[in-house]
Amino acid sequence: MKYVDYERPTSLKSALDILSEKGDVTKIMAGGTDILVKLRVRSEQPDLLMDSKEIPELNELSFNHDTGLTIGAAVPLYKLYADADVKKYYPALVDSTTIIGGIPIQGRATVGGNLCNSAPSADSIPTLIVLGATASIQSSGKLREVPVSEFCTGPGSNVLKSNEMLVTINVPAPADNSAAHYMRFIPRNEMDIAVVGVGSYVKLNASGDKFESVNVSLASVAPTPLNVTEISKFLSGKDVNDENIEKAGQLAKEASKPISDMRGTAEYRQHLCSVLTKRSINKSIERIKGA
């Protein structure tokens, strides 16, 4: 690892000042579970590491029945999944965040870091996408909101400019008769990167026999987390039955563009897209009916 300077600003303003001055040679660190590994193997060699954990705005975690959930970009996973409102209203976020790494990783890692790291395999991004989350991005003097579905632009790349940082992720308030779910396939039972991950969001009609809207987003099968809009189009207004869900699985498989690597072959990943999409949609339906 190369020697690197370290700063820990305690206000958003000073953080943004640092970024306006030397954002192009700075890397932001939240939990550090991605960035420190990259520094160590020298795939990133910034001059400055800026720790974001002392910035108050990035530590916000709040829920409001009208506006939904605000997740500060430096909130560690363990705080998120232990939060009573998150557990009650956003179980899919619990699905995602309790499988990232193990206990020691979850003590440091953040959803913000997971999003900004922008790996195609990131376990929280499909969930954020299906829940319709947006990212609040700030630079000196400018705030913009970007839907998470448009945030990632390629493996490890995203819409952030070098003078910008993610401040919060905002998840809309839950609607009636709706639920979401995330699952991934790994050959082991922990400590692995998703071979395929599937987040699903389902909203049913009041009687629970028709889909009103469905979102499905896939991890690890394309250069970015994939939002399968074909499924949303196909399922809305359709009956809840095995045949339609089977077809949704097929659509996920067709939409996927996986590669073959050490974690699985393209063929196998496509196969899993269909299997996991069906399972995840069924789990979301179970959640609605169980509620």
Add this chain to the structure above:
Amino acid sequence: MTNIKEPKKYEVIGTRPLRPDGTDKVTGRAIYGGDFEMTGLIHGKILRSPHPHARIKSINYDKALELEGVIAVVTADDLPVNPDGNISIGYSRGNILAKDKVLYVGHAIAGVAAIDPHIAEEALDLIEVDYELLSAVMNVEEAMDSSSEIIHENSFMKEFGEMTVTNNNIDEHFQHKMGNIDKGFENADLIVEGKYSTVMVHQGYIEPQAATALWRTDGSLTVWNSTQGSFPDRDELSNILDIPISKIKVVPLEIGGGFGGKIPIYQEPVAALLSKKAGNPVKIIMSRKEVFESTGPTPGGYTWVKIGVKNDGKITAMQSELAFEAGAYPGSPVGMGSLCVFAAYKCDNQLVDGYDVIVNKPKTAAYRAPGSPNAAFGTEQVIDEISQKLGIDPIDFRMMNAISEGDRRVDGPKFPVNGLKQVLESMKNSPQYQKKLKGSNKGRGIAVGYWFNVGLQSSCSITVNTDGTVNLIEGSTDIGGSRASIAMQAAETLQIPYDSVNPSIVDTNTVGYTAVTGGSRTTFSTGYAAHLAAEDVRDQMIKRASEMWGVPNDSVVYSKGQFSSDADPELSMSFKELASQLENTGGSIAGKGSINPKKVGGSFAGSICDLEIDPDTGKSTILDFTAIQDAGKAIHPSYVEGQMQGGSAQGIGWALNEEYFYDQNGIMNNSSLLDYRMPTSLDLPDINTIIVEVPDPTHPYGVRGVGEANIVPPIPAIANAMKRASGKRFYNLPMNPPAVISKLNQDL
């Protein structure tokens, strides 16, 4: 659960005391290889080849030396030359630092020492190596094809024990023959054959290799390292650096796992050469990537097996061909694999061919029963197939054909007393086997496996303290609780409590020659040496008592920790009382024991595996697992069970997910613990254990080393379970979810 039929006759052996090193290890106080510190210590890093096969045209390290903080750089030019052309020393040196060619990705090229490890690492980027790329040979099939690129241009194939003039990538072809194989197959009613392939896997010890070397100006060298054998390290350092063993001291630190992988040395000679140039002690710690790419994994390759059998279940012929990857230098475990492939079965007609094959991968090293799992993956599946075809219970079928004492192994020797039949019997009677397995996509598989106890030299000494305790001085580095199991044997022989024995593991200047902690030998051989040292102490104490009492030496009896004399029933003294008198009766007592046992027995192990396959994802979940093994006599049953569970865990990982995943360019893509996919605790079932005890008569307490055989049967047992769960036979490892899905989709 222990299957002990005889009444208890020992005081200490068979109990489960705490290990002496436990507290320091769990509190982090124990000093492992990487923890060593010393005044003036500097840090080394190693430049490694990015190519699997290339000629080194030039190396220029001027710029690295110019970097502030860099103190020394070494390359193969700093190693002694090889005047007598000793091929094997040439290979050893070549693997330490590549000379003319790099033979695998990760092959060491140069070492850099600097004031801190980060500067040393930066300096690696400044070394310029000019390569001429050669085509890489990545598996045995490719390497055995005569048109493949030759890896060692000046070496020739040995065939049937003789050197030929053939220059290819086969280092050796050997054959073992018994009876008449053609006749054996002619007499068979049923013949089953199959070719079973495995891929390269790593031992996966938690602690990476770490060593510090100090080359003093007087020419003496001290090395502090994490090793399975300080004496073999000393010998190897002497060979590679061409300095006498008397100039070298190896000080073993605590070791965080080895499984055979810490028998060879890697960075020690580089650290020594750097220290010689720099004048400082030099420490080198490997990263996990280096551990995967640059140490010694166990080979992939194939085991082809053909077995003929009568309808009544009697085996008439067994034939096998095994070809294993040696890695970049000769010496795969195919020789041992060929002795294990049919070890469990009695058959008069056998033929086994073995090939040691050079490929552009790291030189393989020992890994727990090296070669036997690869062989059993073939044999035990063919045996399973036959028992299924004949409709005979797979344990019964093995029992019908099990070897007994006096039966010959394929290379000639007769089997000594062994516990195979008792292992099979315990498998059959086990709670797991007695329970029915119900439900679809589920299957139960069983298998057995064999591994040797190598014997080899061990030495111990014991000194008596005046408070009645003793110090036990040994040279076996403690990986799996051997301080305890050796101290227990000394305590038993001395008839004193376990915690009256204080074991110390010392350096190569302080105890007699002791071979590696490996080969299932430590509890056997070092335990035996401790027993001899204890007997020596006991005899000297008897002599001392006879002198004190003025009675004949042979009238003194030592029983239940008390000295007494037949000459006078009034005379009696405890071990502790006599120990307190040593100063005034002739001075302290030190006993010694050395041994190099021959004709040591081996150990059979069995596995029973119940598993379920998810037909949609191809993932296998192990529902229940029992490990059964002959321990001869379990000195410390908890540590025997620990070995059985550890071997099973590694076997499960090897069967289901572990592999060196290479891309088309001969580069390993998954050299991290994240992607290498060893099982975590969540991937393993509770592993039930059944210890079988059929004593080895060549050991005073009947010990059989249990460190290795337990990794052999899990792999075929899992394959056999998968066959019964899915109806499909698996010919390749790993049997991971994508492989299962593509298998299930075959013939659909």
